[in-house]
Every structure is written in structure tokens, then in C-alpha cells.
Amino acid sequence: MPPSGSSSPAGNSVLSKRGSDALRPEVYEEHDTLLPGQTPISRVPELWMSDGNIVLVCQGQAYRVHKGLLALNSVVFRDMVSNAQPDGDEVYAGCPVVRLSDAAEDIQHLLKAVYLRKYFRKGEAQSLSKIGSLLRITKKYMFDSIRQEVVKHFTLLFPSSMSDYISTTRQSLIPDDYNPFIAAQIAIEHDLSSTIPVAVYECTLLPMPTLFDGHSVGNAPTVYLTPSTQRMCITIRERIKQLVYEVADEFIWPWQTEEAEDPPHPYVDHPECIKAFEAARKSADCLYWADGYNVFMTRLSERLGNQESTVMCEICRLAWKDGEASGRVQLWRDLPGLCGLGDWLSLLKADGTVNRDAAIVATPVWSLEPIEMYVQSRGA
Numbered sequence: 001m002p003p004s005g006s007s008s009p010a011g012n013s014v015l016s017k018r019g020s021d022a023l024r025p026e027v028y029e030e031h032d033t034l035l036p037g038q039t040p041i042s043r044v045p046e047l048w049m050s051d052g053n054i055v056l057v058c059q060g061q062a063y064r065v066h067k068g069l070l071a072l073n074s075v076v077f078r079d080m081v082s083n084a085q086p087d088g089d090e091v092y093a094g095c096p097v098v099r100l101s102d103a104a105e106d107i108q109h110l111l112k113a114v115y116l117r118k119y120f121r122k123g124e125a126q127s128l129s130k131i132g133s134l135l136r137i138t139k140k141y142m143f144d145s146i147r148q149e150v151v152k153h154f155t156l157l158f159p160s161s162m163s164d165y166i167s168t169t170r171q172s173l174i175p176d177d178y179n180p181f182i183a184a185q186i187a188i189e190h191d192l193s194s195t196i197p198v199a200v201y202e203c204t205l206l207p208m209p210t211l212f213d214g215h216s217v218g219n220a221p222t223v224y225l226t227p228s229t230q231r232m233c234i235t236i237r238e239r240i241k242q243l244v245y246e247v248a249d250e251f252i253w254p255w256q257t258e259e260a261e262d263p264p265h266p267y268v269d270h271p272e273c274i275k276a277f278e279a280a281r282k283s284a285d286c287l288y289w290a291d292g293y294n295v296f297m298t299r300l301s302e303r304l305g306n307q308e309s310t311v312m313c314e315i316c317r318l319a320w321k322d323g324e325a326s327g328r329v330q331l332w333r334d335l336p337g338l339c340g341l342g343d344w345l346s347l348l349k350a351d352g353t354v355n356r357d358a359a360i361v362a363t364p365v366w367s368l369e370p371i372e373m374y375v376q377s378r379g380a
């Protein structure tokens with residue numbers, strides 16, 4: 001037992017009230033009453049309000065906050081804190097104590113989101129761990145307005161519109177700890193229906209063995225896909241392969257199909273361009289199956305269009321570009337179905353967010369302009 005008057009700066013600091021830091025257990029004040037057998041608690045300085053009137057304790061960490069503020073934001077907390085009285089069983093720093101069984105990380109994210117206006121704003125890059133944490137905790141305690149903000153942000157990362165998906169705005173929101181496996185898990189667990197297809201599509205960009213062996217980012221633990229998500233991924237990959245051929249036949253190399261002459265396609269009588277298309281098709285075969293090749297992001301017609309072997313006339317180049325664009329739109333429309341989830345519209349309805357996105361997915365967006373150009377040029 002150390003002498004009570006010890007003022008050694010290094011030793012016995014655990015027993016010193018003022019000398020303790022956030023990591024060391026706080027010595028209870030004389031008027032504090034903690035239930036026997038409870039673990040010691042330490043204050044979290046940044047969430048310790050001197051005028052707070054309730055102390056939340058979670059995994060040994062204590063937060064002195066305001067009953068009224070919690071009650072305003074959460075029905076669950078309103079009921080919980082209204083029962084906590086300063087003369088109750090457990091008191092700390094003069095405030096009633098409410099013990100929570102959640103992860104300390106979740107509670108810290110939640111309290112910071114409540115107290116700090118800038119802590120979570122949709123449309124500003126946020127770590128995936130913060131997003132997951134906030135979705136979990138705001139659901140449990142019904143912090144509805146914070147939850148809505150987080151859901152909206154998640155929807156920006158995993159949008160239902162292709163143009164939003166390939167936008168630079170979305171690219172700027174991808175966090176450092178981005179792991180599509182976690183994103184897919186979040187989307188499915190939280191029933192964020194319209195975000196599931198893109199989250200799962202992002203998983204399919206990883207090498208096939210990873211879909212079965214799990215994926216980790218940095219020092220984070222390995223995350224595994226569930227068998228049903230693995231199934232979605234495989235179905236999407238298979239569909240991409242199939243679609244590349246379908247699109248190739250229908251739009252890029254139409255002279256090989258019976259419908260080739262109706263409407264007439266620009267390059268049927270361009271032998272040099274046909275040769276170039278064949279070369280492009282071979283390169284496409286290699287590229288489309290490559291891990292990480294994102295058919296929505298990278299335009300093959302642009303990537304290959306300048307190679308010597310694939311140089312073609314302007315009309316044919318446009319037709320190729322157009323064919324590829326229509327293939328992408330087709331795949332985008334198919335994504336929900338490939339995940340076994342119906343179509344975009346039904347997902348948006350399930351989320352209660354039918355908006356302009358619904359109009360976009362319901363309207364064909366590819367243009368037949370190059371073919372019309374060709375018809376005009378032939379007629380001329």
C-alpha cells in the first residue's frame with residue numbers, strides 16, 4: 001500500500017486523481033457509488049462535458065453527456081435516461097450512471113456525431129469503419145436523423161445510377177479503409193437494398209480466390225463473404241463474360257449475326273475496319289476477364305482505339321464506342337437481377353427513395369447516333 005501523501009510523478013499515478021490520463025482507471029470520487037463487482041472506469045476527456053448530467057459507461061470508458069440532448073435525438077435514450085436518477089444505485093461524478101453493452105468505438109462515434117456538427121456529413125469522405133459503426137448504433141438506439149445522413153452517404157458510395165457510380169464525386173468519397181466485402185456486408189445487414197448490387201459488383205473486381213479466401217485491408221482482420229454473397233459475385237462475373245459476347249455480337253461485330261443487315265451497320269463494307277475490330281476483340285477477350293477490370297469505369301474502345309492494330313474510321317470507332325456503352329447500360333440494368341433482387345426500381349421503392357435515379361434506369365440512355373450518321377452518309 002503506497003503512502004497516502006505520495007506525490008511521486010511516475011509511481012502510483014494510478015491512485016492519483018489529477019495525475020491520471022485517459023487510459024488509466026480513474027479513482028472514484030468519495031461521493032461516487034459504483035456497484036460492487038463493476039470494472040473500474042476511466043473518463044474520455046473529449047466526451048466529458050463539465051456540465052453533463054448523465055454518465056454513460058461502455059467497456060470501462062465513461063462519457064459525461066446531456067440527458068436532454070440524447071432524449072431529443074433518440075426515443076430509446078429518452079426512455080432509458082428518464083429512468084436514471086442521481087440518487088439511483090450507481091452514481092459517478094455526481095451523475096447517474098447508465099451502463100451500455102455496446103462496443104466503445106460505436107458509442108464514441110455516436111456521441112461525436114451528436115455533439116460535433118462536422119463529425120459526419122454526407123458527401124465528405126468517411127471511413128468505412130465509421131459508417132458501419134454509426135449504422136449499427138443509430139439503428140439500435142434509433143438516432144433516426146443521424147442514421148438518415150449515414151444512409152444517404154452510403155448511397156452516394158453505392159449508387160443506383162451508373163452515371164453517379166462512374167462520377168469523380170463518388171471516387172473522391174472512397175475511404176482509405178475501403179473493403180468492398182465490408183461494404184457488401186453493411187448493405188445486406190442493414191437492408192440498404194439499392195446499394196447491394198454495386199457493393200457486390202465491387203467485390204467481383206477482386207481475384208476469384210479472394211472471393212472464397214477473404215479480403216483484408218491494411219492491418220484490419222480478414223473479412224469473409226457469406227455463401228449467398230459469393231453466389232451473387234459468381235453470377236455477376238459469369239454474366240459479364242456472357243454479355244461481352246452478346247454485346248460484341250449485337251453491337252460491335254453485327255455482321256456476324258442474322259440481324260446484321262437490319263439496320264445496316266456502318267462497317268459491313270469497311271474491310272480494314274473489320275480487321276481492326278477483330279484485333280480489338282482479341283484484346284477485349286484478355287482485358288475483360290482480367291481481375292480488377294471495371295467494365296463501367298474503363299472504356300475499352302478508348303483504351304484500345306489508338307492502337308495501331310485497332311485503328312478504324314471515325315464512323316466505325318463511334319459505333320464501337322456506342323456498342324460498348326450500350327453493353328454497360330445493359331449490365332447495369334441487370335445487376336440487381338444478378339443478385340437475385342429484382343430490378344432497380346423495386347430496390348429504390350424498397351428503400352423509399354424512388355427519385356430521379358428511377359427515371360434514369362427506366363429510360364434507355366444509349367444513343368444510336370453513329371448508326372443514324374452512317375445511314376445518312378450512305379444515303380448521301
Ligand SMILES: [Zn+2]
Nearest residue numbers: 270273313316
Ligand atoms: Zn469503318
